[in-house]
Amino acid sequence: MKGSCSSISRLLEKYFDQEATDKERFLVESHLQDCAACQGALKSMEELRALIKSPLEEALQKEDFPWVWQNIERQIRLQEKQPWWESIHSWLDISPLFKRKVWIPAVATAVVLLFITTQIIFKNTSSYPGASVVEYVESETNNVMVYDLEKAKVTVIWLFEGPEEEALPS
Amino acid sequence: MDHEETEMISRCQQGDQEALKEIYDKYHTKVYRIAYGVVRQREDALDIVQEVFIKLFRSIKNFKGRSHFYTYLYRMVMNTAIDHSRKVGKRFISSLDEEGSFEPSDGVEKGPERILLQKELEDRVKLALNKLPAEQKAAIIFRDVEGLSYQEMAEAMGCSIGTVMSRLHYGRKKIQELLKDYVMLHDQSRGGQNSPKL
Numbered sequence: 001m002k003g004s005c006s007s008i009s010r011l012l013e014k015y016f017d018q019e020a021t022d023k024e025r026f027l028v029e030s031h032l033q034d035c036a037a038c039q040g041a042l043k044s045m046e047e048l049r050a051l052i053k054s055p056l057e058e059a060l061q062k063e064d065f066p067w068v069w070q071n072i073e074r075q076i077r078l079q080e081k082q083p084w085w086e087s088i089h090s091w092l093d094i095s096p097l098f099k100r101k102v103w104i105p106a107v108a109t110a111v112v113l114l115f116i117t118t119q120i121i122f123k124n125t126s127s128y129p130g131a132s133v134v135e136y137v138e139s140e141t142n143n144v145m146v147y148d149l150e151k152a153k154v155t156v157i158w159l160f161e162g163p164e165e166e167a168l169p170s
Numbered sequence: 171m172d173h174e175e176t177e178m179i180s181r182c183q184q185g186d187q188e189a190l191k192e193i194y195d196k197y198h199t200k201v202y203r204i205a206y207g208v209v210r211q212r213e214d215a216l217d218i219v220q221e222v223f224i225k226l227f228r229s230i231k232n233f234k235g236r237s238h239f240y241t242y243l244y245r246m247v248m249n250t251a252i253d254h255s256r257k258v259g260k261r262f263i264s265s266l267d268e269e270g271s272f273e274p275s276d277g278v279e280k281g282p283e284r285i286l287l288q289k290e291l292e293d294r295v296k297l298a299l300n301k302l303p304a305e306q307k308a309a310i311i312f313r314d315v316e317g318l319s320y321q322e323m324a325e326a327m328g329c330s331i332g333t334v335m336s337r338l339h340y341g342r343k344k345i346q347e348l349l350k351d352y353v354m355l356h357d358q359s360r361g362g363q364n365s366p367k368l
Contacts, residue, residue, distance in 0.1 A: 068220060
């Protein structure tokens with residue numbers, strides 16, 4: 001007998017599945033000639049395969065596959081005519097993002113950050129120049145400019161001294 | 171993947187139902203065989219065929235063509251069938267009718283005893299398959315029912331060839347153990363008195 005049963009057993013399965021190389025096939029066939037146990041093991045695998053496979057062919061011949069296709073078509077058509085609210089619902093259902101609670105703190109943090117950033121940006125921006133009111137009041141002695149910052153509710157008053165008198169010729 | 175099939179898949183990815191029909195015509199018997207191999211029941215196998223092609227139409231856009239289309243499809247069938255058998259497994263009762271049983275291959279006359287024996291045997295095969303881990307069951311169905319090569323199985327199952335061989339080996343070993351008494355009866359009914367006991 002060539003080779004021990006234990007060394008052949010793994011090859012025997014490859015041989016049975018027609019995956020053995022030429023060399024492996026030669027080894028197995030040589031061993032099988034003299035080993036009743038391995039012949040039995042091979043036959044067992046054949047029996048098992050027949051047992052699993054045999055009802056299939058019979059069942060296959062009796063099936064009405066055109067009818068199955070009609071059902072598939074009908075199902076697809078039904079799914080295509082889904083009302084819009086069901087489509088949204090099913091989209092939400094399948095979207096794993098909406099199912100994961102882990103997103104809740106992340107979204108909350110993003111909202112808070114956005115709020116803070118917005119506040120900072122608006123705080124640093126000056127009020128619109130056009131919204132301010134600039135007014136001159138002239139008198140004989142002084143020039144007064146009134147500058148109203150509407151937004152800040154602040155009034156700035158510049159008081160200019162009167163125009164320098166031209167030096168009189170001595 | 172031939173040019174015709176690539177074109178068919180591309181049309182289906184754009185929502186063409188005619189293309190889906192072509193895919194169905196080409197693959198429905200293979201899908202049925204795998205589904206039947208797992209659930210061992212005609213009605214359930216047909217439900218799985220329907221479910222798979224509806225799923226395929228919805229998800230074929232995800233197929234990028236990196237593997238063979240049939241391995242992509244077979245993986246989908248196997249996952250659907252295993253999910254299905256998990257659902258119905260709990261309420262499984264022996265329900266093979268005469269239509270679902272198989273004819274003796276050696277021409278032995280079909281008497282009532284023989285029908286009963288076949289029904290019992292088929293129920294036992296179903297129970298034994300259900301006792302296997304899903305990966306071992308998938309390996310046995312892919313190889314012994316659909317005749318896929320180790321390479322094709324590795325692609326469909328997303329694992330190495332070594333893992334495929336290991337799943338086959340342990341799956342077969344376990345199922346032989348679970349069916350040993352029934353296989354002996356099966357042999358006797360076929361006149362195989364000298365056949366080895368599993």
